[in-house]
Protein backbone atom coordinates (compact mmCIF):
# COMPACT_ATOMS: atom_id res chain seq x y z
CA UNK A 293 0.00 0.00 0.00
CA UNK A 294 1.22 3.52 -0.77
CA UNK A 295 2.11 5.76 2.16
CA UNK A 296 -0.77 8.13 2.94
CA UNK A 297 -0.54 11.79 1.95
CA UNK A 298 1.24 13.90 4.53
CA UNK A 299 -1.53 16.47 4.17
CA UNK A 300 -4.92 16.11 2.54
CA UNK A 301 -7.19 19.12 2.99
CA UNK A 302 -10.60 19.59 1.37
CA UNK A 303 -12.82 22.64 1.65
CA UNK A 304 -11.04 24.05 4.69
CA UNK A 305 -12.66 27.21 6.01
CA UNK A 306 -11.55 29.19 9.04
CA UNK A 307 -13.03 32.47 10.23
CA UNK A 308 -12.01 34.87 12.97
CA UNK A 309 -15.19 36.81 13.68
CA UNK A 310 -16.11 38.47 10.38
CA UNK A 311 -12.71 37.76 8.82
CA UNK A 312 -12.62 34.73 6.53
CA UNK A 313 -8.97 33.69 6.89
CA UNK A 314 -9.35 30.49 4.82
CA UNK A 315 -12.13 30.00 2.32
CA UNK A 316 -12.63 26.46 0.94
CA UNK A 317 -8.96 25.51 0.74
CA UNK A 318 -8.01 22.25 -1.01
CA UNK A 319 -4.41 21.26 -0.49
CA UNK A 320 -2.39 18.03 -0.79
CA UNK A 321 1.21 17.27 0.10
CA UNK A 322 2.80 13.89 -0.62
CA UNK A 323 5.51 12.36 1.59
CA UNK A 324 9.03 13.51 0.75
CA UNK A 325 7.89 16.78 -0.86
CA UNK A 326 8.90 20.29 0.07
CA UNK A 327 5.77 22.34 -0.50
CA UNK A 328 5.94 26.13 -0.48
CA UNK A 329 3.14 28.39 0.67
CA UNK A 330 3.10 31.90 -0.75
CA UNK A 331 0.63 34.78 -0.62
CA UNK A 332 0.35 38.45 0.28
CA UNK A 333 0.15 39.58 3.91
CA UNK A 334 -3.05 38.34 5.49
CA UNK A 335 -3.64 35.70 2.79
CA UNK A 336 -4.09 32.92 5.36
CA UNK A 337 -0.69 31.17 5.28
CA UNK A 338 -0.07 31.21 9.03
CA UNK A 339 -3.66 30.18 9.70
CA UNK A 340 -3.25 27.16 7.42
CA UNK A 341 0.09 26.20 8.98
CA UNK A 342 -1.53 26.52 12.42
CA UNK A 343 -4.23 24.04 11.39
CA UNK A 344 -1.55 21.57 10.23
CA UNK A 345 0.07 21.87 13.67
CA UNK A 346 -3.33 21.53 15.42
CA UNK A 347 -2.90 24.95 17.03
CA UNK A 348 -6.45 25.67 15.85
CA UNK A 349 -9.34 23.72 14.35
CA UNK A 350 -11.03 24.41 11.00
CA UNK A 351 -14.65 25.60 11.03
CA UNK A 352 -15.48 23.53 7.97
CA UNK A 353 -13.85 20.97 5.70
CA UNK A 354 -11.90 17.77 6.07
CA UNK A 355 -8.25 17.64 7.09
CA UNK A 356 -6.17 14.46 7.19
CA UNK A 357 -2.60 14.52 8.41
CA UNK A 358 -0.36 11.52 7.79
CA UNK A 359 -3.48 9.50 7.06
CA UNK A 360 -5.26 10.45 10.28
CA UNK A 361 -8.39 12.62 10.20
CA UNK A 362 -7.92 15.67 12.41
CA UNK A 363 -10.77 16.02 14.87
CA UNK A 364 -11.69 18.89 17.14
CA UNK A 365 -8.98 18.20 19.70
CA UNK A 366 -6.03 20.60 19.76
CA UNK A 367 -3.39 17.86 19.68
CA UNK A 368 -1.06 17.36 16.73
CA UNK A 369 -1.03 13.82 15.33
CA UNK A 370 2.17 11.87 16.02
CA UNK A 371 4.88 12.63 13.49
CA UNK A 372 4.11 16.35 13.07
CA UNK A 373 6.54 19.04 14.19
CA UNK A 374 7.23 22.68 13.48
CA UNK A 375 6.32 26.16 14.61
CA UNK A 376 4.58 29.35 13.56
CA UNK A 377 5.40 32.86 14.80
CA UNK A 378 8.91 31.79 15.83
CA UNK A 379 9.96 28.83 17.95
CA UNK A 380 9.09 28.71 21.67
CA UNK A 381 12.46 28.81 23.46
CA UNK A 382 13.65 29.49 26.98
CA UNK A 383 16.00 32.52 26.76
CA UNK A 384 17.73 31.84 30.08
CA UNK A 385 18.73 28.30 29.07
CA UNK A 386 21.53 27.44 26.65
CA UNK A 387 20.80 25.98 23.21
CA UNK A 388 21.73 22.52 24.51
CA UNK A 389 19.58 22.86 27.63
CA UNK A 390 16.58 23.95 25.55
CA UNK A 391 16.88 20.89 23.38
CA UNK A 392 17.59 18.57 26.31
CA UNK A 393 14.32 19.73 27.89
CA UNK A 394 12.52 18.80 24.67
CA UNK A 395 14.50 15.65 23.91
CA UNK A 396 12.47 13.69 26.44
CA UNK A 397 9.84 13.78 23.70
CA UNK A 398 11.87 11.27 21.80
CA UNK A 399 14.18 10.47 18.94
CA UNK A 400 17.44 12.09 18.07
CA UNK A 401 20.40 12.96 20.22
CA UNK A 402 20.65 16.66 21.05
CA UNK A 403 24.27 16.92 19.86
CA UNK A 404 23.33 15.42 16.52
CA UNK A 405 20.57 17.93 15.71
CA UNK A 406 22.70 20.87 16.92
CA UNK A 407 25.34 19.70 14.48
CA UNK A 408 22.80 19.35 11.69
CA UNK A 409 21.59 22.95 11.99
CA UNK A 410 25.12 24.35 12.43
CA UNK A 411 24.83 25.40 16.11
CA UNK A 412 27.31 22.96 17.63
CA UNK A 413 29.81 25.76 18.36
CA UNK A 414 27.30 27.81 20.35
CA UNK A 415 25.48 24.86 21.94
CA UNK A 416 26.37 25.97 25.47
CA UNK A 417 25.58 29.67 25.01
CA UNK A 418 22.41 31.10 26.49
CA UNK A 419 19.62 31.57 23.94
CA UNK A 420 19.04 35.11 25.30
CA UNK A 421 22.03 36.26 23.25
CA UNK A 422 21.00 34.48 20.05
CA UNK A 423 20.25 36.36 16.85
CA UNK A 424 16.92 35.85 15.07
CA UNK A 425 18.61 33.52 12.58
CA UNK A 426 20.16 31.43 15.36
CA UNK A 427 16.78 31.13 17.08
CA UNK A 428 15.23 30.00 13.83
CA UNK A 429 17.88 27.31 13.48
CA UNK A 430 17.39 26.21 17.07
CA UNK A 431 13.64 25.98 16.44
CA UNK A 432 14.37 23.76 13.47
CA UNK A 433 16.67 21.62 15.64
CA UNK A 434 13.85 21.27 18.18
CA UNK A 435 11.52 20.07 15.43
CA UNK A 436 14.13 17.60 14.17
CA UNK A 437 14.41 16.01 17.62
CA UNK A 438 11.14 14.19 17.07
CA UNK A 439 12.09 12.77 13.61
CA UNK A 440 8.94 14.28 12.09
CA UNK A 441 7.21 12.88 9.03
CA UNK A 442 5.53 16.26 8.47
CA UNK A 443 7.52 19.40 9.25
CA UNK A 444 5.63 22.72 9.24
CA UNK A 445 7.61 25.97 9.18
CA UNK A 446 6.51 29.61 8.98
CA UNK A 447 9.15 31.73 7.23
CA UNK A 448 12.06 29.44 8.23
CA UNK A 449 14.63 31.59 6.41
CA UNK A 450 13.61 34.70 8.36
CA UNK A 451 16.72 36.39 9.76
CA UNK A 452 19.14 33.92 8.20
CA UNK A 453 22.25 35.19 6.41
CA UNK A 454 23.00 33.66 2.99
CA UNK A 455 25.24 30.92 4.46
CA UNK A 456 22.66 30.11 7.16
CA UNK A 457 19.95 29.94 4.54
CA UNK A 458 21.96 27.52 2.45
CA UNK A 459 22.59 25.43 5.53
CA UNK A 460 18.89 25.25 6.40
CA UNK A 461 17.99 24.48 2.78
CA UNK A 462 20.43 21.57 2.93
CA UNK A 463 18.86 20.25 6.14
CA UNK A 464 15.36 20.41 4.65
CA UNK A 465 16.42 18.78 1.38
CA UNK A 466 18.09 15.89 3.25
CA UNK A 467 15.01 15.48 5.41
CA UNK A 468 12.74 15.35 2.37
CA UNK A 469 15.03 12.79 0.76
CA UNK A 470 14.25 10.47 3.67
CA UNK A 471 10.50 10.81 3.08
CA UNK A 472 9.55 13.68 5.41
CA UNK A 473 7.08 16.15 3.92
CA UNK A 474 7.91 19.80 4.56
CA UNK A 475 5.36 22.61 4.30
CA UNK A 476 6.84 26.07 4.62
CA UNK A 477 5.70 29.60 4.00
CA UNK A 478 7.86 32.37 2.61
CA UNK A 479 7.61 35.82 1.14
CA UNK A 480 10.86 35.16 -0.73
CA UNK A 481 10.06 33.74 -4.15
CA UNK A 482 13.75 32.98 -4.76
CA UNK A 483 13.85 30.80 -1.62
CA UNK A 484 10.72 28.95 -2.66
CA UNK A 485 12.15 28.41 -6.13
CA UNK A 486 15.40 27.11 -4.69
CA UNK A 487 13.70 24.69 -2.30
CA UNK A 488 10.29 23.64 -3.53
CA UNK A 489 9.19 21.63 -6.54
CA UNK A 490 5.58 22.55 -5.77
CA UNK A 491 3.79 25.56 -4.31
CA UNK A 492 0.40 26.77 -3.22
CA UNK A 493 -0.42 30.44 -3.67
CA UNK A 494 -3.10 31.86 -1.40
CA UNK A 495 -4.86 35.18 -1.84
CA UNK A 496 -7.47 36.40 0.63
CA UNK A 497 -7.97 32.87 1.97
CA UNK A 498 -8.42 31.15 -1.39
CA UNK A 499 -6.08 28.90 -3.31
CA UNK A 500 -5.25 30.65 -6.59
CA UNK A 501 -2.67 28.05 -7.63
CA UNK A 502 -1.48 24.72 -6.28
CA UNK A 503 0.84 22.33 -8.08
CA UNK A 504 4.33 21.94 -9.55
CA UNK A 505 6.40 25.08 -10.07
CA UNK A 506 7.07 23.99 -13.65
CA UNK A 507 3.34 24.15 -14.40
CA UNK A 508 3.19 27.66 -13.03
CA UNK A 509 6.00 28.83 -15.30
CA UNK A 510 4.40 27.19 -18.33
CA UNK A 511 0.98 28.68 -17.58
CA UNK A 512 2.28 32.10 -16.86
CA UNK A 513 2.95 32.98 -20.50
CA UNK A 514 4.72 36.15 -21.50
CA UNK A 515 7.55 37.30 -19.27
CA UNK A 516 9.84 40.33 -19.32
CA UNK A 517 13.51 39.56 -19.98
CA UNK A 518 16.57 41.74 -19.64
CA UNK A 519 18.77 41.40 -22.72
CA UNK A 520 22.39 42.48 -23.00
CA UNK A 521 24.19 42.17 -26.31
CA UNK A 522 27.47 43.18 -27.92
CA UNK A 523 25.64 45.79 -30.07
CA UNK A 524 22.55 47.34 -28.40
CA UNK A 525 21.67 49.55 -31.38
CA UNK A 526 21.66 46.70 -33.88
CA UNK A 527 19.87 44.46 -31.36
CA UNK A 528 16.99 46.94 -31.12
CA UNK A 529 16.63 46.83 -34.91
CA UNK A 530 16.52 43.00 -34.87
CA UNK A 531 14.00 42.85 -32.05
CA UNK A 532 11.73 45.35 -33.82
CA UNK A 533 11.68 42.95 -36.77
CA UNK A 534 11.01 39.78 -34.71
CA UNK A 535 7.37 38.71 -34.43
CA UNK A 536 6.04 38.24 -30.92
CA UNK A 537 8.78 40.29 -29.24
CA UNK A 538 8.06 43.72 -27.79
CA UNK A 539 10.41 46.31 -26.39
CA UNK A 540 9.17 46.77 -22.82
CA UNK A 541 11.60 49.38 -21.57
CA UNK A 542 15.16 50.55 -21.32
CA UNK A 543 16.71 50.09 -17.89
CA UNK A 544 19.05 52.63 -16.35
CA UNK A 545 21.96 50.90 -17.95
CA UNK A 546 21.51 51.85 -21.61
CA UNK A 547 23.47 48.79 -22.68
CA UNK A 548 20.43 46.63 -21.81
CA UNK A 549 16.90 46.40 -23.14
CA UNK A 550 13.85 44.77 -21.58
CA UNK A 551 11.76 42.67 -23.95
CA UNK A 552 8.45 40.88 -23.47
CA UNK A 553 7.93 37.61 -25.26
CA UNK A 554 6.79 34.02 -25.06
CA UNK A 555 9.62 31.48 -25.07
CA UNK A 556 9.35 30.50 -28.80
CA UNK A 557 9.54 34.17 -29.90
CA UNK A 558 12.48 34.71 -27.56
CA UNK A 559 14.25 31.72 -29.13
CA UNK A 560 13.71 33.24 -32.56
CA UNK A 561 15.16 36.57 -31.40
CA UNK A 562 18.30 34.91 -30.03
CA UNK A 563 18.82 32.95 -33.28
CA UNK A 564 18.39 36.10 -35.37
CA UNK A 565 20.81 38.06 -33.21
CA UNK A 566 23.34 35.27 -33.70
CA UNK A 567 22.82 35.21 -37.47
CA UNK A 568 23.43 38.99 -37.58
CA UNK A 569 26.70 38.62 -35.66
CA UNK A 570 25.32 40.15 -32.46
CA UNK A 571 26.45 38.27 -29.34
CA UNK A 572 23.98 37.70 -26.49
CA UNK A 573 25.87 38.42 -23.28
CA UNK A 574 23.00 38.13 -20.84
CA UNK A 575 19.35 37.10 -21.06
CA UNK A 576 17.34 36.63 -17.86
CA UNK A 577 13.77 37.14 -16.63
CA UNK A 578 13.39 40.50 -14.88
CA UNK A 579 11.31 38.81 -12.22
CA UNK A 580 11.33 35.03 -11.82
CA UNK A 581 8.45 33.01 -13.30
CA UNK A 582 7.15 32.35 -9.76
CA UNK A 583 7.22 36.01 -8.84
CA UNK A 584 5.51 37.02 -12.09
CA UNK A 585 2.80 34.40 -11.53
CA UNK A 586 2.44 35.41 -7.89
CA UNK A 587 1.88 39.05 -8.84
CA UNK A 588 -0.52 38.23 -11.66
CA UNK A 589 -2.58 35.71 -9.66
CA UNK A 590 -2.80 37.63 -6.41
CA UNK A 591 -3.66 40.86 -8.23
CA UNK A 592 -6.56 39.12 -10.03
CA UNK A 593 -7.85 37.82 -6.69
CA UNK A 594 -7.68 41.19 -4.94
CA UNK A 595 -9.75 42.74 -7.76
CA UNK A 596 -12.57 40.21 -7.27
Ligand SMILES: Nc1ncnc2c1ncn2[C@@H]1O[C@H](COP(=O)(O)OP(=O)(O)OP(=O)(O)O)[C@@H](O)[C@H]1O
Pocket residue numbers: 308311312313331332333334335336337338339340
Ligand atom coordinates in the same frame (compact mmCIF):
# COMPACT_ATOMS: atom_id res chain seq x y z
N1 LIG B 1 -6.19 35.03 15.99
C1 LIG B 1 -6.74 35.83 15.07
N2 LIG B 1 -7.74 36.67 15.40
C2 LIG B 1 -8.31 37.47 14.48
N3 LIG B 1 -7.95 37.52 13.18
C3 LIG B 1 -6.95 36.70 12.79
C4 LIG B 1 -6.30 35.82 13.71
N4 LIG B 1 -5.34 35.14 13.03
C5 LIG B 1 -5.41 35.58 11.75
N5 LIG B 1 -6.37 36.51 11.61
C6 LIG B 1 -6.75 37.19 10.34
O1 LIG B 1 -6.87 36.19 9.34
C7 LIG B 1 -6.31 36.63 8.11
C8 LIG B 1 -5.22 35.68 7.68
O2 LIG B 1 -4.10 35.87 8.55
P1 LIG B 1 -2.76 35.00 8.46
O3 LIG B 1 -1.91 35.41 9.60
O4 LIG B 1 -3.10 33.57 8.32
O5 LIG B 1 -2.13 35.52 7.08
P2 LIG B 1 -0.66 35.32 6.49
O6 LIG B 1 -0.84 34.92 5.07
O7 LIG B 1 0.13 34.41 7.36
O8 LIG B 1 -0.09 36.80 6.57
P3 LIG B 1 1.43 37.34 6.76
O9 LIG B 1 2.10 37.10 5.44
O10 LIG B 1 1.21 38.79 7.01
O11 LIG B 1 2.04 36.60 7.90
C9 LIG B 1 -5.88 38.06 8.33
O12 LIG B 1 -6.91 38.91 7.91
C10 LIG B 1 -5.68 38.13 9.83
O13 LIG B 1 -5.89 39.44 10.28
